[in-house]
Amino acid sequence: MFSKEDIEGLVVQIRREHGLPVTPFEIDEVRYDKEEDKMFIIAHDRTDKSVIIGSSLVIGKLKEILGVKMVSVYTTLDLTLKKMQLEESLKFAEEYGLDFLVPFIKAEFNFPPRKWPSRKESVKGLVFLSFNAKALLGFADAFGIESQVYGVRYSFPKLSFTPVDRPVREIFFPDEEFLESLVEDEEIIFSEFTFPAKFDKVALINPIRFLRIGYFELKYLFGESRPAVFNKVDLVDYVVKMVSEGLMEATDGARIIRWGWKR
Known part of the structure; x- marks a missing residue:
């Protein structure tokens, strides 16, 4: 070759x-x-x-x-920063007994290319739909998470979820305490938190930051999703944070902001 x-x-x-x-x-x-x-x-x-x-x-x-x-x-x-994050994610998964995530984390160490293993078990979880809603659902499915799916009312009309009346800002910046209040016997919560992972009453994980997979890759893995309702200032705040962390290309960020401002 x-x-x-x-x-x-x-x-x-x-x-x-x-x-x-x-x-x-x-x-x-x-x-x-x-x-x-x-x-x-x-x-x-x-x-x-x-x-x-x-x-x-x-x-x-x-x-x-x-x-x-x-x-x-x-x-x-890019790959060095990814491996540094993966090392922290592996420690987190092992410390809190999230063994089902370990094979996926180890597979990401060899990226590119991406060769995820087949899921071997199922765990109960909760997904709260944020900007990359399709990606969150895709991660949950790939990891074998039997999830209860929630989202801000009217946010993603083409997706199936239980609507909750919450501020539209939570489409970009989910509220941890609120989501923990929804937990019954779930082991994990997936949403776009501002951190990769932490443990409180339950494991709260942003799989995008947890595995450090950028927006460009997410599009090809799971497809794009765009909320039907949102605040433009919140959108800009979200995009700026993603770009500054190296999780979104500036060109994609500009395209998304342009889309949002034309709405």
């Missing part, structure tokens, strides 16, 4: 052919998932990543030339 030198040469060729400046860049590694027909390029840093993506034009042409299903670009720093 293609080496990193091959990919570097193709990126330079594409940029020249389309009149883009040939800025120096570095690729640390190239990985190919034959089973899924996906190419993963590990750039040295974010500047290198930007050169390879080239406002989507370069990476789009690269995908055509390589003839693969998908080309994704990450940085060495």
Whole structure:
């Protein structure tokens, strides 16, 4: 398959052919998932990543030339930060007996590519739908969580959930105490908390931060979801936090804010 030198040469060729400046860049590694027909390029840093993506034009042409299903670009720093978070998540899961999560955490250490194991058991949980509602439901299903699903009334009319009358801000920033009050015999609560995980009366986990999976990846794993009701200032606050943590690309953040402001 293609080496990193091959990919570097193709990126330079594409940029020249389309009149883009040939800025120096570095690729640390190239990985190919034959089973899924996906190419993963590990750039040295974010500047290198930007050169390879080239406002989507370069990476789009690269995908055509390589003839693969998908080309994704990450940085060495992205993966280093991910592994640091995974180490903390593994400690949390082992400390609080969340053994069903351990195989998924260990699988993420080898990302990319992503090879999750088949779920082997079921646990009871609660999911509170926030901005990435489809992703939360997808995580719960993948992890084998038999979940009670709640959400702010009118927030996601195309999804099935038990509506509760709560402030629309909780679509972006769930209230921990309220969610804990809904728990009966559940072992875990999934929602987009501002932290990866913590234990109070029950384990509260934001699977996005817990496994450090960015918005771009979530779209391809589970699809996108957008709330029907929300406060625009809350939306901006949410997007800014996601971008600042490296969980959302600035271009995706700008697109989401533009969508929200046109509503």
